[in-house]
Each structure stands twice: as C-alpha cells, then as structure tokens.
Amino acid sequence: MSPEEEARRLDAADPLPTLRGEFHVPPAPGGPYAEAAYFAGNSLGLQPRRTADLLREELDDWARLAVEAHTRGRRPWVSYHELLREPAARLVGALPHEVVAMNSLTVNLHLLMASFYRPAGPRTRIVIEDAAFPSDSYAVASQAVHHGLDPAGTVVRLRPRPGEDALRTEDVLAFLEREGGTVALVLLGGVNYLTGQLMDIPAITKAGRAAGAAVGWDLAHAAGNVPLRLHDWDVDFAAWCTYKYLNSGPGAVAGCFVHERHVRDASVPKLSGWWGTDPAVRFRMDPDIAPPASADAWQLSNPPILALAPVLASLEIFDRVGMDALRAKSERLTGYLASSLAPVTEIVTPSDPAARGAQLSLRVPDAGGLTRRLAEAHGVVVDAREPDIVRLAPVPLYCTFHDCHRAAEALADLLGR
Ligand SMILES: *Cc1c(COP(=O)(O)O)cnc(C)c1O
Numbered sequence: 001m002s003p004e005e006e007a008r009r010l011d012a013a014d015p016l017p018t019l020r021g022e023f024h025v026p027p028a029p030g031g032p033y034a035e036a037a038y039f040a041g042n043s044l045g046l047q048p049r050r051t052a053d054l055l056r057e058e059l060d061d062w063a064r065l066a067v068e069a070h071t072r073g074r075r076p077w078v079s080y081h082e083l084l085r086e087p088a089a090r091l092v093g094a095l096p097h098e099v100v101a102m103n104s105l106t107v108n109l110h111l112l113m114a115s116f117y118r119p120a121g122p123r124t125r126i127v128i129e130d131a132a133f134p135s136d137s138y139a140v141a142s143q144a145v146h147h148g149l150d151p152a153g154t155v156v157r158l159r160p161r162p163g164e165d166a167l168r169t170e171d172v173l174a175f176l177e178r179e180g181g182t183v184a185l186v187l188l189g190g191v192n193y194l195t196g197q198l199m200d201i202p203a204i205t206k207a208g209r210a211a212g213a214a215v216g217w218d219l220a221h222a223a224g225n226v227p228l229r230l231h232d233w234d235v236d237f238a239a240w241c242t243y244k245y246l247n248s249g250p251g252a253v254a255g256c257f258v259h260e261r262h263v264r265d266a267s268v269p270k271l272s273g274w275w276g277t278d279p280a281v282r283f284r285m286d287p288d289i290a291p292p293a294s295a296d297a298w299q300l301s302n303p304p305i306l307a308l309a310p311v312l313a314s315l316e317i318f319d320r321v322g323m324d325a326l327r328a329k330s331e332r333l334t335g336y337l338a339s340s341l342a343p344v345t346e347i348v349t350p351s352d353p354a355a356r357g358a359q360l361s362l363r364v365p366d367a368g369g370l371t372r373r374l375a376e377a378h379g380v381v382v383d384a385r386e387p388d389i390v391r392l393a394p395v396p397l398y399c400t401f402h403d404c405h406r407a408a409e410a411l412a413d414l415l416g417r
Helices: 003-013 051-072 077-092 105-116 134-146 169-182 201-210 305-321 323-341 367-378 401-415
Strands: 099-101 125-129 155-158 183-189 214-218 237-240 255-258 360-363 383-385 389-392
Touching (some): 051 077, 077 099, 125 134, 169 183, 305 323, 367 389
Parallel strands (some): 125 183, 183 214
16 A cells, blocks of 8 residues: 555544544645645634634624624623633633633733732742743733833743753753742743643642642643643643634634632732623623622623634534544544654654644754745645744644645655655
8 A cells, every 4th residue: 555545544544534524724835736735723723614604693693683682692792702611611621610712812811910920029930931932921021020020030931951852841840849939920831832842731730839839821732732621730820822723713712711719719819891790790880890700700801702703613613523532633643744754854842642732843954945845836834933943733623644644745855855
C-alpha cells in the first residue's frame, strides 16, 4: 500500500470519522487538490456550516422584533449567554456557575487579575513562561504598573533549560517551592502557543496554590484541544478565546472560569458593570450592585448576541462529539503526523503525546518563505512564527490523515529530504 493509500485507509477506518463535511474548508491556494489541507486551526478555526443559520436567526429576530427580542426572541437576548453556560462548563470541566462567555481573552485576563492579582508585602511577583504570547506579557506588565510596581522586578519569565524548548514540570515546581513566598500570581498558558507544549496543569496549580499564590491559566490553545478538569484541579481562574480550536470566528466572544470557592465569596474584589448584577433585580436600575454567586458576576456589559451565536453553534459540536473522543482522535492524528514528519524536519513540540495537544511546531530555515511555498505549491496552509518556527495543527474535527500525508509530502519536497 502506498503512503497515500495508507492515509486514506486510516481515514476510512477511524472510530471517529471526520466531521469535515460540517465545516467550510477553504479551496487550496495551489497544488493538485481542490481543498486546502488546513493546519492553521490553532490560529483561526474553520467556520461550521451551521454558524450562518444561528446568526441569521438572530438577525431575523432583530428585524422582526427589534427591542422585543430581548424577551420574546426565539432565544431571548437577556438570557442568551446562559445558553452557553452548560456546554462551556462541560468543555473545560467546570460547574455551570463557574463559567461565563464574555468579552475577549485579554480583557478577561485583566478582569480576572483585577480580582486575583493582589500584590501585598513581599508577595508581589507574577510568574509567566518566557515563551508567553505577547498579549499576556503586556497584560501582566501593565498590571504591575497599575499597582505601582516595576515590571522588571515583578514579572518572572520561566525559561527552559539551555538547549531545550519545553519547560520541565519539575523545574516549575522547584521554582515555586524555592521562591513561592514572593509570588502573588502564576499565569501560564495551558498549551504553549509557540511550542505546542501541554503543561501539567494539575501539578503546577497544586504547587502554586500550596505556595500561597493565585493560579490562573490562559487556555487559548487548550480549550477545545485537550480535556480539562478546571474545577477538580482547583484552578483559581482561567480564560480562553474561542476563535482557535473553538471555531467561533474572528475575535469571537471569549470564555472565563472562576472557581466555585471564589464565586461564593462576596469579598473577592471585582470591577463591575450592570450585567454583573442579579438578573432578577437588574432592571430596577438600583445604584447598588447585587452580584450573583456565579462567574456571571464578572460580566460588565450586555453581551454581543451576534458574536455569541457562532460560539453556541460551535459548542453544540463539541457537546455532540465529546472532548474525550476528540482527544483520542487528536492523539492518533498528531502521532501520525509526527511520525510522517520525523524523517523530514526537527520537531520542537514534545514527543510525549501526554505533553502536547493538536499541534506540531517545526524548526525550519525561513519559516515565512516555506509557509508561502507550502500554500502556493501544495495547498497546505500552516502558520509561520518568524524566523524559524512553522506550526501545524492537525485539528481532529476537520483535518484528516490524508491532510497529514499531504503536509509531510509537501515538506519533504520543499525541504529537499
Ligand atoms: C491567541 C492568544 C491570545 C489572543 O488574545 P485576544 O485577546 O483574543 O486577542 C492571547 N493569549 C494567548 C496565549 C493566545 O494564544
């Protein structure tokens, strides 16, 4: 059997057949196939076909009912965000009242840090990873400044050992053990955007909390990618965007998790707005807020319904498939891609399937040029992080073994191996 036939056989035999047909797959920018082999779903996920229906229904309610749709729409807008609560809770392993869909990711990180980054006495530092996404670096530095602290002495960037690309859990734990008394907040990426490393979220959360710090997670690359148990892992807070693995469209409404012990604690300080008060009294227009004992208390504004509809469409797919089945398929696909690429190029992402999600980062010469040629000559869409990293996300909902085969052949061709 040729490698291509083998890839087709794996697609036909997989216990979770591809849901590619439920998505708009863009045409190939070049090469012999009609559709792109799309590996950029960790940057912008593909559009589910059903998204347009849910959006059209809200546009239609707005046209037909106008202001009345707040209460009389087929999905009344005053409580629309509640439709996302249970599926979002299942997605990240939370209790329903621990999650809310609101704002965008960086905004949520700031709102959550307003509550959980409370520097005091010797405990002022914020721990992030050196390869943090820039928005996270800017956010934590500005939080330090906001509290009158010098970011240079406040933000600690954890680096891998020399010559290594991934952080070792043991080194993170040792740091927290040694210096935890000076740490107010640990804020790491659950899956690192650059290397694709999946962190040991339960172990690091436990160590950070044992050291007396608050522990939050940026789950931009983890939500919809790997199974999460945020409640059981005792995570203090988390936030994630929904336009990457969650396929909810550019700039879509983000998610937010606050552990039950905090949502029940009225003394936790928050920045407030009218959507953070109890809906039963919201329209009394009282000057004093009555926050509910739920993550909803962190909401500020009435939510953008036209931006929530795509999130609802997406969560329905995750609910139907389930994260465990998706993760099992993801390990099969990523493992197949890793073994196809191993003879061709250096893989930066950990080789242990338990330490990565649906992403392989490759170290290559001229990442930008290679990315362009992959698209133009082969219809393989990947993402470049200059100067030398190319990222491929074999997203299990719509990428196939055949796509992985195409990517490996195309890279072998362009890298001359
Ligand atoms: C994608 C990503 C962001 C993007 O932030 P937005 O506020 O959604 O623009 C932030 N942090 C990480 C780790 C990301 O991967």
